[in-house]
Amino acid sequence: MAQKWTRERRLEHTRNLLLDSAETAFADHGFAGAALDDIAEAAGYTRGAIASHFGAKDDLFLAVVERRLQRLAANFDDVIGSFEALNDQLVDELVKRWRSVTTASRADAALNYEFSLYLLRNPDARERLAPQRERMIQWIASYIINHVARLGGELRMPAETLARLLVASTEGVLMGSHLDDQDLYEPYLQFVMANLVLPGN
Numbered sequence: 001m002a003q004k005w006t007r008e009r010r011l012e013h014t015r016n017l018l019l020d021s022a023e024t025a026f027a028d029h030g031f032a033g034a035a036l037d038d039i040a041e042a043a044g045y046t047r048g049a050i051a052s053h054f055g056a057k058d059d060l061f062l063a064v065v066e067r068r069l070q071r072l073a074a075n076f077d078d079v080i081g082s083f084e085a086l087n088d089q090l091v092d093e094l095v096k097r098w099r100s101v102t103t104a105s106r107a108d109a110a111l112n113y114e115f116s117l118y119l120l121r122n123p124d125a126r127e128r129l130a131p132q133r134e135r136m137i138q139w140i141a142s143y144i145i146n147h148v149a150r151l152g153g154e155l156r157m158p159a160e161t162l163a164r165l166l167v168a169s170t171e172g173v174l175m176g177s178h179l180d181d182q183d184l185y186e187p188y189l190q191f192v193m194a195n196l197v198l199p200g201n
Contacts, residue, residue, distance in 0.1 A: 015053050017043040022050075023064045027107030031061055031118050058125060065115050069136070095186045109174040116171060137163050154197040162195055 005013075021043035025034035036057055040047045054060040119126045140163035148155055155162065169188070177184045 011053075014043075014045065014049060018045065018050060018053060018060070019064055019067055022060050023068070023111065024107065026061060026064060026114060027111040030110075030114055031057075036060075058122075061115075061118065062125075062129070065111070066132075068111070094189055106178045109171075109178050112171045112174055137167065140166060148196060156195045156197060162192075166192065 018039065021039045022034070025039045025042070028034075034057075036047050036050055039060075040050050043049075050060055054063055119129065137160065141159040144155070144159045144162060148159075173184045173188045176182065
């Protein structure tokens with residue numbers, strides 16, 4: 001028997017379709033070039049649906065970025081949470097997972113840079129998002145501390161500093177891998193792991 005769709009489920013379905021369409025549009029055309037009418041039409045709705053679910057174009061854009069960050073965090077959590085030691089096998093698995101969630105198309109790299117450029121060009125948005133970005137940094141730092149301790153390692157630098165470097169450098173790894181057609185994922189993660197003291201070393 002088919003499951004009946006609740007109002008909440010219908011709203012979530014509509015929201016996800018709009019986010020999918022917006023993610024493609026922002027990656028392909030940039031923030032300024034993406035038209036709300038086109039985004040709504042591609043998702044099968046009118047522009048009014050965007051307004052009712054997200055509000056202004058800025059809010060839609062930020063919702064797209066936030067959803068991508070949540071997906072990325074969940075994917076890494078699945079991998080790290082399943083390992084019991086810091087070793088080369090963990091690096092290999094992290095590289096595979098990172099590729100799988102960020103290299104489906106060059107749109108991923110484009111969207112990351114589009115978001116950074118948007119914040120640089122919009123001081124009001126940057127100020128509004130500052131608390132959210134700081135929470136993300138602190139979450140990453142806490143995540144690093146907890147998992148490194150669980151796996152029996154130690155950090156060579158403060159976790160918060162490493163977290164800020166991870167956020168700042170990830171965009172460059174994504175973009176460089178596409179621009180130069182060079183796989184930078186594995187050497188980058190090896191660079192990150194070099195900041196960890198492994199058990200027995």
